[in-house]
Amino acid sequence: MSTESSDAQLVESLRTNDFEALGSLFDRYYPQVYRTANAITRDSAVAEDIAQDCFLKLHQYAHRIDTSLPLAPWLYRVTVNLSYTWISRRQKRRISLETLVDQLMSPAWHAPDHVAEQGETVQQVRQAIGELPFNQRVVIVLHYLSGSSLEEIAEILDCPVGTIKSRLYYARENLRRRLGESYRGVEVAHGYAGIPG
Amino acid sequence: MQEFQDNFFDECITRALKSDPMPSAAQQRRVRESLLAKAEQQTMLPPLSPTLFERLSNSARLWGKSQIANLYRVFLDDSAYRRAPHGYPSMMRHQRPHSTFASAEFMLFA
Numbered sequence: 001m002s003t004e005s006s007d008a009q010l011v012e013s014l015r016t017n018d019f020e021a022l023g024s025l026f027d028r029y030y031p032q033v034y035r036t037a038n039a040i041t042r043d044s045a046v047a048e049d050i051a052q053d054c055f056l057k058l059h060q061y062a063h064r065i066d067t068s069l070p071l072a073p074w075l076y077r078v079t080v081n082l083s084y085t086w087i088s089r090r091q092k093r094r095i096s097l098e099t100l101v102d103q104l105m106s107p108a109w110h111a112p113d114h115v116a117e118q119g120e121t122v123q124q125v126r127q128a129i130g131e132l133p134f135n136q137r138v139v140i141v142l143h144y145l146s147g148s149s150l151e152e153i154a155e156i157l158d159c160p161v162g163t164i165k166s167r168l169y170y171a172r173e174n175l176r177r178r179l180g181e182s183y184r185g186v187e188v189a190h191g192y193a194g195i196p197g
Numbered sequence: 198m199q200e201f202q203d204n205f206f207d208e209c210i211t212r213a214l215k216s217d218p219m220p221s222a223a224q225q226r227r228v229r230e231s232l233l234a235k236a237e238q239q240t241m242l243p244p245l246s247p248t249l250f251e252r253l254s255n256s257a258r259l260w261g262k263s264q265i266a267n268l269y270r271v272f273l274d275d276s277a278y279r280r281a282p283h284g285y286p287s288m289m290r291h292q293r294p295h296s297t298f299a300s301a302e303f304m305l306f307a
Binding site: 022030031034052056059061062122125140141172176 | 240
């Protein structure tokens with residue numbers, strides 16, 4: 001399979017059970033799918049499973065995918081749905097304190113060198129994003145990490161653009177409120193706070 | 198000022214999200230192998246039957262068109278009113294100018 005093949009051509013090949021085509025699509029989109037799932041779930045192991053399930057669904061639904069449309073929004077939609085399922089199941093299970101502690105102390109998030117690399121602000125912003133309600137978190141992740149426009153996010157989440165705008169607005173307001181003093185401190189450090197409005 | 202603050206805030210969010218590590222090559226290879234093994238055992242779903250969908254959409258379209266035509270005929274079509282002042286009604290078209298009906302002549306000849 002040529003590396004020049006378009007997504008539509010690869011999906012067409014996949015319909016004939018061409019696993020090389022599935023591998024090519026995986027190579028092309030896995031990092032984006034994994035990072036999106038990781039940003040939503042805040043769990044690298046779960047993100048890995050979600051990304052794999054996403055490509056399994058791509059294989060399973062190959063005949064039902066509209067190849068005249070771009071593939072990335074379909075993959076993001078499946079990723080968001082799988083993440084939502086995982087989060088709602090986790091909430092139902094009411095995970096034990098030990099599991100929660102294990103998760104918070106997982107190497108992907110709190111390895112000492114990682115923390116040192118990222119700095120305090122990045123950690124605080126990430127934590128604040130993680131505490132947002134699911135709908136707002138998804139919009140933030142798709143907008144800032146995946147670089148999707150509001151119209152694309154509306155397409156992915158099957159919502160009106162106005163709803164996405166509103167969620168983004170409230171997500172940003174929530175983040176500002178959650179970051180509070182620490183954010184203002186960073187502004188001062190960067191010389192933004194002294195500029196008259 | 199507000200714009201600077203917003204830009205800075207956007208930058209903070211983007212930086213925080215993009216600071217997540219990319220999946221390593223080894224991890225990607227491992228997941229790829231596992232994916233292909235699982236996909237080989239998985240059955241693809243067949244395409245959705247287009248005939249049922251087409252049949253339903255055609256019926257809906259025809260029904261809609263007939264409803265629109267009926268509404269037009271009832272509320273908007275005034276051709277009958279415009280035709281009324283001119284000429285004779287269709288039932289009078291065989292009447293002769295001297296008021297004898299063509300059908301009466303046919304009866305006489307018969």
